[in-house]
Amino acid sequence: MPISKLVTEGLESASWIRRMFEAGIQLKQKVGADQVADLSLGNPVLEPPPEVIERLQQIAADPTPGTHRYMPNAGLPETRQAVASHLAAATGVPYGPDNVVMTVGAGGGLVVLLKSLLDPGDEVVLLAPFFAEYTHYVANFRANSVIVRTDDRFRPDAQAVAEAITPRTRAVIVNSPNNPSGVVYPAEDFAALGAVLDEASERQGRPIALISDEPYREIVYDGVEVPWPVNHYRHSVHVTSFSKDLALPGERIGYVAFNPASEDAVDLWRAMVFGMRALGFVNAPAIQQRLVAGLLDVRVDVAGYAEKRGRLLDALDAGGFDVVRPEGAFYLFPRVPGDGDDVAFVRTCVEERLLVVPGSGFAWPGHVRLAYAVTDRTVDLAVEALARIASA
Amino acid sequence: MPISKLVTEGLESASWIRRMFEAGIQLKQKVGADQVADLSLGNPVLEPPPEVIERLQQIAADPTPGTHRYMPNAGLPETRQAVASHLAAATGVPYGPDNVVMTVGAGGGLVVLLKSLLDPGDEVVLLAPFFAEYTHYVANFRANSVIVRTDDRFRPDAQAVAEAITPRTRAVIVNSPNNPSGVVYPAEDFAALGAVLDEASERQGRPIALISDEPYREIVYDGVEVPWPVNHYRHSVHVTSFSKDLALPGERIGYVAFNPASEDAVDLWRAMVFGMRALGFVNAPAIQQRLVAGLLDVRVDVAGYAEKRGRLLDALDAGGFDVVRPEGAFYLFPRVPGDGDDVAFVRTCVEERLLVVPGSGFAWPGHVRLAYAVTDRTVDLAVEALARIASA
Numbered sequence: 147m148p149i150s151k152l153v154t155e156g157l158e159s160a161s162w163i164r165r166m167f168e169a170g171i172q173l174k175q176k177v178g179a180d181q182v183a184d185l186s187l188g189n190p191v192l193e194p195p196p197e198v199i200e201r202l203q204q205i206a207a208d209p210t211p212g213t214h215r216y217m218p219n220a221g222l223p224e225t226r227q228a229v230a231s232h233l234a235a236a237t238g239v240p241y242g243p244d245n246v247v248m249t250v251g252a253g254g255g256l257v258v259l260l261k262s263l264l265d266p267g268d269e270v271v272l273l274a275p276f277f278a279e280y281t282h283y284v285a286n287f288r289a290n291s292v293i294v295r296t297d298d299r300f301r302p303d304a305q306a307v308a309e310a311i312t313p314r315t316r317a318v319i320v321n322s323p324n325n326p327s328g329v330v331y332p333a334e335d336f337a338a339l340g341a342v343l344d345e346a347s348e349r350q351g352r353p354i355a356l357i358s359d360e361p362y363r364e365i366v367y368d369g370v371e372v373p374w375p376v377n378h379y380r381h382s383v384h385v386t387s388f389s390k391d392l393a394l395p396g397e398r399i400g401y402v403a404f405n406p407a408s409e410d411a412v413d414l415w416r417a418m419v420f421g422m423r424a425l426g427f428v429n430a431p432a433i434q435q436r437l438v439a440g441l442l443d444v445r446v447d448v449a450g451y452a453e454k455r456g457r458l459l460d461a462l463d464a465g466g467f468d469v470v471r472p473e474g475a476f477y478l479f480p481r482v483p484g485d486g487d488d489v490a491f492v493r494t495c496v497e498e499r500l501l502v503v504p505g506s507g508f509a510w511p512g513h514v515r516l517a518y519a520v521t522d523r524t525v526d527l528a529v530e531a532l533a534r535i536a537s538a
Numbered sequence: 539m540p541i542s543k544l545v546t547e548g549l550e551s552a553s554w555i556r557r558m559f560e561a562g563i564q565l566k567q568k569v570g571a572d573q574v575a576d577l578s579l580g581n582p583v584l585e586p587p588p589e590v591i592e593r594l595q596q597i598a599a600d601p602t603p604g605t606h607r608y609m610p611n612a613g614l615p616e617t618r619q620a621v622a623s624h625l626a627a628a629t630g631v632p633y634g635p636d637n638v639v640m641t642v643g644a645g646g647g648l649v650v651l652l653k654s655l656l657d658p659g660d661e662v663v664l665l666a667p668f669f670a671e672y673t674h675y676v677a678n679f680r681a682n683s684v685i686v687r688t689d690d691r692f693r694p695d696a697q698a699v700a701e702a703i704t705p706r707t708r709a710v711i712v713n714s715p716n717n718p719s720g721v722v723y724p725a726e727d728f729a730a731l732g733a734v735l736d737e738a739s740e741r742q743g744r745p746i747a748l749i750s751d752e753p754y755r756e757i758v759y760d761g762v763e764v765p766w767p768v769n770h771y772r773h774s775v776h777v778t779s780f781s782k783d784l785a786l787p788g789e790r791i792g793y794v795a796f797n798p799a800s801e802d803a804v805d806l807w808r809a810m811v812f813g814m815r816a817l818g819f820v821n822a823p824a825i826q827q828r829l830v831a832g833l834l835d836v837r838v839d840v841a842g843y844a845e846k847r848g849r850l851l852d853a854l855d856a857g858g859f860d861v862v863r864p865e866g867a868f869y870l871f872p873r874v875p876g877d878g879d880d881v882a883f884v885r886t887c888v889e890e891r892l893l894v895v896p897g898s899g900f901a902w903p904g905h906v907r908l909a910y911a912v913t914d915r916t917v918d919l920a921v922e923a924l925a926r927i928a929s930a
Contacts, residue, residue, distance in 0.1 A: 147708075147747045147773055147802045149809040150657050150679070156812050189608040199598070206591070206598035216581040216787045250642055250790070253818035265542050266680070282816035287542070288658070288680065316539075355539045381539055395608045396824030398642070410539045417541040420548050424674035426645030431823045432788030 156282055166492060170501045177499060183520075183527035186501040188325065188476070190446070190519040194393045197444045198437065205436050213436070217429050219422040220415070221248025221401070225439040229401055232442040233384065237374045245404045245411060247418045248430040251395075252361045252387035255402040256319075257283050258425055259383060262417035263316050263355060264289040271310050271318040273302050275479065275510035277325045277359075289316070293509055299470055300327035300479070304338035311346045317355040318343065323362035323372065323474025326508045326515035330366060330474045333373040340379030353381040353409050360384065361400070362475040364391035364445045367452050370473040381408045388438050390476075391445040399434035451476050454518040454525045461529040465536030476519040479505070483536075486512040494538075500531035548674055558884060562893045569891060575912075575919035578893040580717065580868070582838070582911040586785045589836045590829065597828050605828070609821050611814040612807070613640025613793070617831040621793055624834040625776065629766045637796045637803060639810045640822040644753045644779035644792040648711075649675050650817055651775060651794050654809035655708050655747060656681040663702050663710040665694055667871070667902035669717045669751075681708070685901055691862055692719035692871070696730035703738045709747040710735065715754035715764065715866025718900045718907035722758060722866040725765040732771030745773040745801050752776065753792070754867040756783035756837045759844050762865040773800045780830050782868075783837040791826035843868050846910040846917045853921040857928025868911040871897070875928075878904040886930075892923035 149157075167186070174182050205213070220226060226243035233241045249255030260270070266288035272280050274295050281291045294310045297303050307318065318339070322331040339356065347353040358375040363386065366372060375382040387400030402418060404411040422428060429435075455478070462469045462480050469480035482491040488504035488511050495502050495514070505513035518525065541549075559578070566574050597605070612618060618635035625633045641647030652662070658680035664672050666687050673683045686702045689695050699710065710731070714723040731748065739745040750767040755778060758764060767774040779792030794810060796803040814820060821827075847870070854861045854872050861872035874883040880896035880903050887894050887906070897905035910917065 147655060147745050147775075147800065147806055149654050149802065149805050152657070153654055153809045153812055153816075156816060157808060187608075191603075193603055194606055202598040203595065206594040209591075211583075211585055214586055214786045214788050216579070251818065251820055253815075253820050255818070257818035261678070262541050262545055263539060265544070279815060279818075283818060286653070286678075286816060353539050383539075394606045396606050396821060398820060398823050408539065410541065413541050414539055416549060417545045420545055423645075423671060424545075424548060424678060425817065426643065426647070426649035426671075426675060427819075428643055428645050428790060429788060431790050431826070433825060434823070 152285060156285070166504070169496055173496055173499065181527070182499045182501060183524050183531050184501045185516040185518060185520060185524070185528055186503050188517050188519065189395060190390060190393045190476070191521055192393045192446045192450065192519065195444050195446055197441055198392050198394070201437055201440060205433055214432055217432060219419045219429055220246070221430055222432070222435045222439070225435045228439040228442060229403065233403055237376055239376050240406060241403055242406060244415060245406050247402045247415065247422065248435050249400050249402055250427050250430050251389060251398045252359055252385050252400040253279065254398065254427055255385045255400050256357070256359060257286060258418050258421040258427065259357065259385065259402055260284060260289070260317070261287055261421045261425060262414055267314060268316045269312060269314040271307060271315060272509070273320060275300065275324070275326050275505060275508035275513070276319070277321060278507050278509070280319055300324060300329040302331060302335050302339055304335070304342045307339060308342040308346065311354070313350060315346070315354055317357050319357045319359060320375065321359045323366060323472070325362065325475055326477050326503070326505070327470065327479040328472025328475045328477045329470060330370050330372055330472070333378065336373050336375050336378035343379055343381070347381065356382045358382055358384055360386045361390050365448055365451065365476060366474040367448065367455065368473055372474065376405050380405060392438070392441065393446050394434070397431065397434050399430055399438055451518065454520070454522070457525055457529060458516060458518055461532045465532050467536070476517060478516040478518065479513050480516070481513050488512055488514055494535060495531070498531040498534050500528055500535070544677060548677070558896070561888055565888055565891065565893070573919070574891045574893060575916050575923050576893045577908040577910060577912060577916070577920055578895050580909050580911065581787060582782060582785045582868070583913050584785045584838045584842065584911065587836050587838055589833055590784050590786070593829055593832060594825070597825055606824055609824060611811045611821050612638070613822055614824070614827045614831070617827045620831040620834060621795065625795055629768055631768050631797055631799070633795055634798060636807060637798050639794045639807065639814065640827050641792045641794055642819050642822050643781060643790040644751055644777050645671065646790065646819055647777045647779070647792050647794040648749070648751060649678060650810050650813040650819065651749065651777065652676060652681070652709070653679055653813045653817060654806055659706060660708045661704060661706040663699060663707060664901070665712060667692065667716070667718050667897060667900035667905070668711070669713060670899050670901070672711055692716060692721040694723060694727050694731055696727070696734045699731060700734045700738065703746070705742060707738070707746055709749050711749045711751060712767065713751045715758060715864070717754065717867055718869050718895070718897070718902070719862060719871040720864025720867045720869045721862060722762050722764055722864070725770065728765050728767050728770035735771055735773070739773065748774045750774055750776055752778045753782050757840055757843065757868060758866040759840065759847065760865055764866065768797050772797060784830070784833065785838050786826070789823065789826050791822055791830055843910065846912070846914070849917055849921060850908060850910055853924045857924050859928070868909060870908045870910065871905050872908070873905050880904055880906055886927060887923070890923040890926050892920055892927070
């Protein structure tokens with residue numbers, strides 16, 4: 147049973163990441179896991195807020211028949227209504243339950259959405275640096291990723307996006323607060339992107355979707371505002387999960403919401419409902435849908451993240467690293483010193499018992515990603531390791 | 539944002555089913571839902587066994603850090619070990635945890651498995667009648683479904699399968715106990731299929747996968763044994779869910795298991811792990827993985843299903859319907875009387891307040907599917923409706 151060619155390519159492209167993870171595992175086995183500063187994973191060490199655990203216990207004890215049965219593929223009507231009301235209050239856009247599809251995390255939402263939009267040979271614009279899975283999500287449907295670089299502050303370059311658009315462009319994916327840079331795109335960036343996409347959609351005679359992947363929306367610092375793309379471009383699609391703000395990444399719950407005023411909003415919602423079935427998701431997990439419906443204003447306490455971010459930024463500054471001070475997510479993305487060989491620098495870090503991910507994994511060589519959703523003890527070790535690396 | 543061509547086709551092919559569902563909804567609104575015998579859905583009315591609810595409450599209250607975090611894409615090691623031990627004890631095949639991938643239901647498992655196996659233009663043999671989603675699962679990857687009819691008892695025709703195999707054939711999907719016929723394929727059928735596939739694999743120089751979709755394995759009657767395909771053919775892949783035997787269909791938990799002795803078992807497992815990421819599933823829901831690990835020998839009480847099956851078979855016999863007496867699942871698949879127009883017959887049933895699914899939806903016109911995972915009251919109504927229909 148030989149495996150598919152596309153999957154073979156995917157496995158090969160990921161093989162160096164696997165080697166890096168294996169080096170990390172070997173290191174932990176050799177010196178002890180508690181001696182290694184593992185900043186390589188976006189897996190929050192925070193536990194879910196108490197409201198989540200309390201509500202989960204209520205659902206587990208709920209004797210109402212049908213609690214665990216099938217439901218409409220788009221999700222429980224009451225959950226979709228709650229999400230729509232929440233979004234409407236936040237954005238001023240009159241979302242309704244039939245503009246929302248509950249999904250198996252943001253990842254599952256993006257894949258079903260892309261299936262709904264893409265034919266083979268179509269193009270999706272990605273703004274580097276970006277979450278590496280996006281290229282696999284697009285490749286599932288034999289469509290092509292077109293990579294456009296952000297500027298030297300990791301902010302979108304609307305003119306570069308305009309130049310990358312072709313008659314095959316069907317969507318642009320943005321991710322703010324960004325993984326791996328942590329940068330929050332300001333409203334003016336969405337205004338500029340919206341103007342470019344309006345013009346291109348008009349020229350093409352069919353709208354280009356602006357897909358906004360926002361799992362880190364609630365993880366922000368210094369009182370920064372995260373703009374809503376739908377307020378700047380009509381054909382915006384909002385995709386998110388509860389993995390980060392409720393610290394439930396293993397439970398796989400998120401949603402996709404279409405602007406009711408966008409063209410084809412009804413058809414796209416129907417296409418996603420079909421895609422939930424055709425891709426075997428069927429529906430987002432029932433327990434999680436019941437859980438999040440009443441918790442849309444609850445989030446983890448980001449004060450702990452803010453402190454870890456501050457300590458790591460101080461350590462990077464002290465070591466003379468060049469780093470953009472990001473306002474969101476739980477990532478820092480410093481430039482690597484010297485010749486800019488990020489993979490070689492990651493090996494140096496491993497020698498100093500610090501695990502980070504090379505920027506090459508995010509289509510942005512010359513940098514490394516530090517993920518600080520970790521314990522204070524891990525931050526202690528990382529600060530020490532950065533000092534050793536800087537002075538070497 | 540116009541939708542993809544493939545999804546447009548999928549929506550069109552499903553439109554008559556939607557019309558039928560809408561007719562059912564209208565009927566319920568008109569005469570009251572409690573006056574309609576809805577046998578159209580495979581959504582078990584049974585609640586999960588008490589052990590499930592008890593364990594779910596323990597997990598919800600479990601304060602262990604990391605209970606809801608990300609995990610390896612293949613699933614929790616302890617859950618995979620439990621599944622492997624369970625399968626090894628049942629089959630005599632030495633499954634290990636690295637032969638198992640926990641999935642988002644059997645549907646999610648089938649789709650990730652097909653992604654791992656298929657290139658565009660490849661072929662997958664389906665034995666009609668079959669669960670209609672299979673064709674969409676295959677079409678996701680631009681591969682083609684090749685439909686082979688079973689015999690007049692709904693049992694596989696190994697010779698017909700042999701004749702349908704081409705150099706592009708990558709897999710055969712079997713589903714026993716079967717949806718929609720309820721038939722359990724006996725061991726001799728798997729022996730015959732195995733011989734055909736051995737010969738074809740040898741001739742092609744690469745193995746053809748026998749994908750066995752078994753969500754109804756534990757829902758059987760009259761002490762029938764459900765054979766294990768892996769005991770009859772080396773390149774068998776076991777796919778199942780806990781939707782029916784633990785009555786948890788909304789929670790989306792299942793698994794795929796590769797025979798450790800099959801060629802490419804290690805590569806295929808790796809390909810599926812990649813596919814879990816690339817298709818956005820990431821991992822099966824964490825709570826459900828913890829739940830099923832200790833409940834692999836627990837199942838719903840099928841005595842209630844057996845009684846409903848008996849009453850409906852009596853009603854069909856009394857009405858002169860021609861029906862195979864099936865030994866599994868919770869479906870009956872009688873021939874429609876008269877000219878065999880199943881869609882017209884379904885309309886007649888709607889008039890008598892009985893909702894069933896036409897065989898055309900399972901690539902088998904001339905029959906209708908009755909799903910009896912319903913309340914006793916619904917069976918009462920269905921028995922009365924069948925009597926009225928038979929005497930009309």
